[in-house]
Amino acid sequence: MRWPVVRLIxxxxxxxxxxxxxxxxxILGLPVLMYPLFVGVGILFVTALKEKKLVVGVVGPGHAPAAEPDLTPVLGGPGAAAQELRAYxxxxxxDGQFAPRYTGTALVSAPMGVEPLPAGTDDEYRELLAQRRVDAIVVLDSDLPARLARYERPEIEVPVAVGTFPVATTTVPVDRGARPAVRVLGRDGEENSKLAVQRVTGVLEHWSNDLxxxxxxxxxxxADIDHPIEIRDPQSEKTSEKKIADDLRDMLVKVIPFLLVMWMLTGAIYPAIDMTAGEKERGTMETLLISPAERTEIVAGKFLATTCFxxxxxxWNVALMLVAVAAAPLLAPGLFGHGLISLAxxxxxxxxxxxxxLLFAALALSLGVFARSTKEGNYYMVPLFFVVLPLAYWSMTPGIELSEFTRWVPVANALLFQQRLLAVRTDAFPWGHVPVVFGVLAACVLTGLFAAVRQFHREGVLFREGETSGKRGWSLFGKK
Known part of the structure; x- marks a missing residue:
């Protein structure tokens, strides 16, 4: 093979x-349009979510315990701090809305509004939900404070009398009865109601912990008597912004390789079709074949050109990503100040x-030369997408990484390798899997090039303009 000829082609x-x-x-214009579109859709999503107001109907808001401290003396005498802790x-x-301390400070969350509702039956509550007047309903029982008070003392003193004269006292347990309950109702199978139920349930759980x-x-x-041990996890000391940034970084680790694969496949398909099936339509394939260049050199030149594109x-897409990352602090400085992407x-x-x-160029070239026209070449590229997409999606499965099995799966092994490069981890890098990963990809590239060279050596594949469906067909590696 003469490399000057290959470079010339x-x-x-x-x-x-x-x-x-x-x-x-x-290759160049579509990504420029798509990335701002993705960012715009994300901004619209966040804006629409923040502008949407979830309406929570509350039955009996006045039945909630009053926020007043219990000043009953306890052993040692309560100080100001103790009295504050004992306040419900x-x-x-x-303003009649949920206390701000319970609604949370999530960066992306829909606000909740409280609408008082009269007491009624469950059928009436379901009718209100069906009419979409409210997204969720919270029912506070009228005897909620009384039931809570029964738990404040484990036992009480009862006088013991002889006849009609009390002579002593004894302690008996308090009959607490059933625990007070707060019911939450919502619509089944409806997204807004599901979100409202999740939000209001979180509010009630936080309030229950304070109670x-x-x-x-x-x-x-x-106050921490029900926690025999203190569990300190790495997430407990992080701010909410840092947690969101970590989640976003973990998502980018999987999304960036996936986007690169999709764009590289797109960048290989259209040039490969034009260099093969397109030349058949334009009639320039014959001119190239009668040149002094060998068939293998022609395939190698087209392969290098497709790989370059x-x-x-x-x-080009990485450059656009860097521009987006550079502009991100201007849009949300509190979120993107934690180093989402490592340039190295x-x-x-x-x-x-x-x-x-290299793999996509070889596969696209072998499929493109088999097609009679660019239209037929586009049809042949559809199976290539159907093979690559599942492998790419599989590499994004939570918890999957390079292993003794995944390193043998083409495309997925390369994506998992890229994810490991982007991830910020302290464990040892799995260098032992790298030779197998690149060996498998090299075998696939050589197979694709072999198929392309075989077809370039068959005149029936290169000149099939007049071939009808009833005549003998061809496969990628020869006659059927």
């Missing part, structure tokens, strides 16, 4: 593709994409 194919406006738009927390604020702490304080017990698409990891991920560009 590759340069000629690259120049021809650079003159094609459709190819340039699909207020579920509702002065429990106040009850312990009233009984003279430490495939990998160039990856470079992104550069390594980009280098690891070269074998994938």
């Amino acid at each position: 590759a340069g000629r194919e690259v120049r021809d593709q650079l003159r094609d406006r459709r190819t340039l738009f699909l 927390p207020a579920l509702f604020g002065p 429990k702490a106040a009850r312990f304080a009233r009984l003279g017990l430490p 495939s990998f160039g698409t990856a470079l 990891g992104l550069a390594a991920c980009l280098l690891a994409a070269i074998p994938l560009a």
